[in-house]
Amino acid sequence: MRNAIVIAAALAASVLAGVAQAADHQVQMLNKGEKGVMVFQPDFVQAAPGDTVTFVPTDKGHDAETINGMIPDGAKTFKGKPGEQITVTLDKEGVYGVKCAPHYGMGMVALIVVGKPVNLAKAAAVKQSGKAKKVFETLLAEVPAGN
Numbered sequence: 001m002r003n004a005i006v007i008a009a010a011l012a013a014s015v016l017a018g019v020a021q022a023a024d025h026q027v028q029m030l031n032k033g034e035k036g037v038m039v040f041q042p043d044f045v046q047a048a049p050g051d052t053v054t055f056v057p058t059d060k061g062h063d064a065e066t067i068n069g070m071i072p073d074g075a076k077t078f079k080g081k082p083g084e085q086i087t088v089t090l091d092k093e094g095v096y097g098v099k100c101a102p103h104y105g106m107g108m109v110a111l112i113v114v115g116k117p118v119n120l121a122k123a124a125a126v127k128q129s130g131k132a133k134k135v136f137e138t139l140l141a142e143v144p145a146g147n
Contacts, residue, residue, distance in 0.1 A: 024052045024087070027110060029062035029100060038103040040064070040110035043135070044142050047090055047114045054087040055080060055098075062100045062108070069126040070097025072119045094119040095143065097126065097136070107131030111139040 025045045033039040045053060055064035064086055065079035072094025080086030082102065090096065093115035100108040109132045117123075120143055128136050 021048075022050045022052065023047065024054055025112075027053060027055050027064070028058040029055055029064065029108075031059040031061075036107075038100070038106040038108040040098065040100070040108060043110040044139050045110070045112045046144075047112060049091055049093055049115050050089065051114070052087050052089045053112060054085060056085055057083050061102060063102070064098055064110075065101060067097035067099050067109075067126065070095065070123040072096070072114075090114045093117075095123040095140075097123055099132065104132050105130035107135040109135050109139070111136070111142070113143055117143050 025047055027043075027045065028041045030039050030041050031037060033041040035041070035043065040055070047053065057063075060083050063080045063082045063084075066077045071077060072092040075090070075092040075094065075096070078086065078088045090112065094113075095117045096112040096114065098110040098112060107130065109128075120140070124136075124140050
C-alpha cells in the first residue's frame with residue numbers, strides 16, 4: 001500500500017510539473033508600438049507545445065484570429081472579438097499566422113512558432129496583401145533555421 005501511495009504521489013508531481021512548465025505569452029494589441037502603428041507587440045513569439053498566448057487589447061478596436069492556411073494540420077483556429085482579450089492554448093507544433101482583421105491591410109499581423117515549424121513552407125506560401133505581406137516576410141525570416 002505504501003508503494004502505491006509513493007507511486008501515486010510521484011505521478012501527481014510529474015503531472016503538476018508538466019502543467020507548471022507551460023508558459024503564457026502576453027501579446028499586446030496596440031494602436032502604436034515599438035514597430036509603428038497598428039501592431040501586435042511582440043509580433044513574433046516562440047512557444048512550446050501546450051503554452052498559451054494571451055492577446056491583450058491594450059487599445060480598443062483590435063482582435064486576434066488565425067489566418068487560413070497559416071496553422072499546422074490538425075490545429076484549432078481561433079477568432080477573438082474586437083476589444084476583448086483572448087487566450088489560446090497551442091498544442092500542435094508549427095507556425096501560426098495571426099491577424100487583427102480590421103487592421104490586417106495596415107500590417108497588424110503576428111507569427112507564433114510552436115516547437116518545430118513543421119508547416120513553415122505551407123505558411124510562407126499563403127498570399128498576403130497590403131503591408132501584411134512585408135511584415136510577414138520579415139517575421140518568417142526570424143524563424144530559426146534547421147528546425
